[in-house]
Amino acid sequence: MxxxxxxxxxxxxxxxxxxxxxxxxxxxxxxxxxxxxxxxxxxxxxxxxxxxxxxxxxxxxxxxxxxxxxxxxxxxxxxxxxxxxxxxxxxxxxxxxxxxxxxxxxxxxxxxxxxxxxxxxxxxxxxxxxxxxxxxxxxxxxxxxxxxxxxxxxxxxxxxxxxxxxxxxTVVDACFRHLKIAKKRGIKEKSLKELNIDKMDNILTLTMHRAENVDVKERVVGIIEALKELDDADIIFPIHPRTKNTLEKFGLFDELNNLEHVHIIKPLGYLDFLLLTSASTLILTDSGGLQEEAITLSVPSLTLRYNTERPETVTAGGNILVGSDREAIVSNARKILDNKNFADKMKNAINPYGxxxxxxxxxxxxxxxxxxxxxxxxx
Ligand code: UD1
Ligand code: UDP
Incomplete structure (x- = not known):
């Protein structure tokens, strides 16, 4: 065969x-x-x-x-x-x-x-x-x-x-196997190493690249306004090339990059990225794979979309859909950052992906x- x-x-x-x-x-x-x-x-x-x-x-x-x-x-x-x-x-x-x-x-x-x-x-x-x-x-x-x-x-x-x-x-296979390998190897990428994530109290990993978000200025603005308010956390944003291009086109890249608590870095390799996500308090994303990995790693996630083809993550209690709405992003992020019981409940969601x-x-x-x-x- x-x-x-x-x-x-x-x-x-x-x-x-x-x-x-x-x-x-x-x-x-x-x-x-x-x-x-x-x-x-x-x-x-x-x-x-x-x-x-x-x-x-x-x-x-x-x-x-x-x-x-x-x-x-x-x-x-x-x-x-x-x-x-x-x-x-x-x-x-x-x-x-x-x-x-x-x-x-x-x-x-x-x-x-x-x-x-x-x-x-x-x-x-x-x-x-x-x-x-x-x-x-x-x-x-x-x-x-x-x-x-x-x-x-x-x-x-x-x-x-x-x-x-x-x-x-299969993302569960990849995630389990490679997290172990990543932990043995440690962080390799210089830009992530220099952030000293071990010393950070609240890491928010952010990824976004979905065309319906990043190609629409109002949506990007809504998300950036929310990020500005979450200034007691360290937001680490390995930026997808599509998103870098559109943020630059909209003239929003520098505004975001100049925020002291937002750390924009280049996309990470899988091992470094797993070390980052597994150390995070919260994942903010519009990625499909990351919704699955968040629940696999027991990290609460907020999905920057109004629908998802991964509704199991929401019904299991590990993921909340917040779209690009400033108020929805901030209020849900605050619950996870400030309310340990709420965060623990999300962390305990059972992984539906095997x-x-x-x-x-x-x-x-x-x-x-x-x-x-x-x-x-x-x-
Ligand atoms: C594609 C997939 C999307 C998937 C995503 C994963 C489709 C329709 N979209 O979206 O479903 O979630 O990959 O990341 O198949 N670019 C670079 N370097 C690269 C690749 C892309 O600079 O190596 C830039 C180019 O400017 C390009 C833009 O990113 O025009 C978008 O890339 P493209 O492959 O068209 O779509 P993604 O947004 O990556
Ligand atoms: N990922 C990565 N490095 C990064 C960002 C994402 O290794 O800097 C991984 C992530 O762990 C997940 C996958 O890329 O397994 C998700 O890819 P992406 O979000 O580009 O696409 P989608 O899943 O939305 O199709």
């Missing part, structure tokens, strides 16, 4: 790492194809080193661009590789443009598709991610689903129960489908 894994952005590398590793351990033939959507050292290469996974066999270097251009270039590059390599199954992860491109190309070549992190729904079709994940699900053969809630989304859309596998999320054996369950299911000849039937 040959498995082709398609990835292209930071979260896909992190979440596919445990699966790539598991495939290697079982000596299954595999290729890894990088779309090149993320290309800066700190958005891509650093993760292959930190997570100790094989370097991609192909990088089709699509770079940045509009959705149409990026997806089109990906489709062209992926098609060539799949025609040459003829894998038995193509794995795509999550909801990026690589997932859409990979799923469209593989399905037209009649190659089985495994969608890792399938079934999530924000029910917000203005998000490119919602379009990508829904389209990928239509094309897929096997669905690796983090939770029962996401399985219910797929059942409600008429997908066959037989092809659904509730595996948890035990850290998601990669094993995923590859078990693929081997079983292959042995039963089911990967050959993609109709």
């Amino acid at each position: 040959k498995i082709a894994t398609i990835l292209g952005t930071r979260p896909e590398i992190i979440k596919m790492a445990p699966i790539i590793d598991e495939i290697s351990k079982r000596n299954i033939d595999q290729i890894v194809l990088h779309t090149g959507q993320h290309y800066d050292e700190e958005m891509s290469d650093t993760f292959f080193r930190d997570l100790d996974i094989r370097t991609p066999d192909y990088n089709i270097q699509v770079g940045s661009g509009t959705h149409g251009k990026q997806t089109g270039l990906m489709m062209k590059g992926i098609e060539k590789v799949l025609l040459d390599e003829k894998p038995d199954i193509v794995l795509v992860q999550g909801d990026t443009n690589a997932v859409l491109a990979g799923a469209l190309v593989a399905s037209k070549l009649h190659i089985a598709i495994g969608h890792v992190e399938a079934g999530l729904r924000s029910f917000d079709m203005t998000m490119p991610e919602e379009i990508n994940r829904r389209a990928a699900d239509v094309c897929s053969t096997m669905y690796f689903i983090p939770t029962a809630e996401s399985a219910i989304n797929l059942l409600a859309e008429g997908y066959s129960r037989k092809n659904l596998f509730i595996t948890g999320n 035990q850290g054996d998601s990669a094993k369950l995923t590859v078990d299911a693929i081997e079983d489908y292959h042995a039963r000849g089911l990967l050959d039937i993609v109709a």
Whole structure:
């Protein structure tokens, strides 16, 4: 059996790492194809080193661009590789443009598709991610689903129960394994080391990059106004390149950077980032992966969005949706910072994303489908 894994952005590398590793351990033939959507050292290469996974066999270097251009270039590059390599199954992860491109190309070549992190729904079709994940699900053969809630989304859309596998999320595998490694290694990145996070009482880790937030000036302003008020905490903000660009465009970068309690640093490698998040009192984010990691690490999170495709984190009690509303961000952050009982309750939320054996369950299911000849039937 040959498995082709398609990835292209930071979260896909992190979440596919445990699966790539598991495939290697079982000596299954595999290729890894990088779309090149993320290309800066700190958005891509650093993760292959930190997570100790094989370097991609192909990088089709699509770079940045509009959705149409990026997806089109990906489709062209992926098609060539799949025609040459003829894998038995193509794995795509999550909801990026690589997932859409990979799923469209593989399905037209009649190659089985495994969608890792399938079934999530924000029910917000203005998000490119919602379009990508829904389209990928239509094309897929096997669905690796983090939770029962996401399985219910797929059942409600008429997908066959037989092809659904509730595996948890591979981010838990990555997080557990690499936090141990990170603790042994210690902080490597100079900008984080210099902040002396051991001496900080209240660390707020902030990440944001979601187009519907950072590309809209009023939303960014709402978030910055809230950050100004939380001046008794140290806000550490490893900034995504998209966000750096738009803050500069809106003329807001210097205003934020000049706040004494806000520390803007470049994006961190996975090990350094885990050391930062696990030491945090609170995580403020619009990231999908970070909502999952926060509850995995027992750190309360406030999500800077008005909806989430990860509602389990909210119902479990570990995450609150605050959007970009200054008052909602400040009042909820204050409860976590000032009220120990409130914070403890959030910390005790039960992680809905599994035990850290998601990669094993995923590859078990693929081997079983292959042995039963089911990967050959993609109709
Ligand atoms: C993409 C995904 C998003 C995911 C995120 C993870 C889509 C539609 N979006 O968003 O779902 O949550 O990755 O981080 O697939 N840039 C650089 N260097 C890089 C990469 C990007 O400077 O290595 C800058 C470019 O100016 C680019 C912008 O960031 O135009 C946005 O990058 P892009 O890959 O289009 O989308 P993300 O916002 O990263
Ligand atoms: N992450 C990281 N360094 C950073 C910021 C995030 O390693 O400076 C990791 C984080 O731990 C998570 C993933 O990147 O696993 C999330 O990626 P991102 O927020 O870019 O994308 P999303 O999950 O929203 O698609």
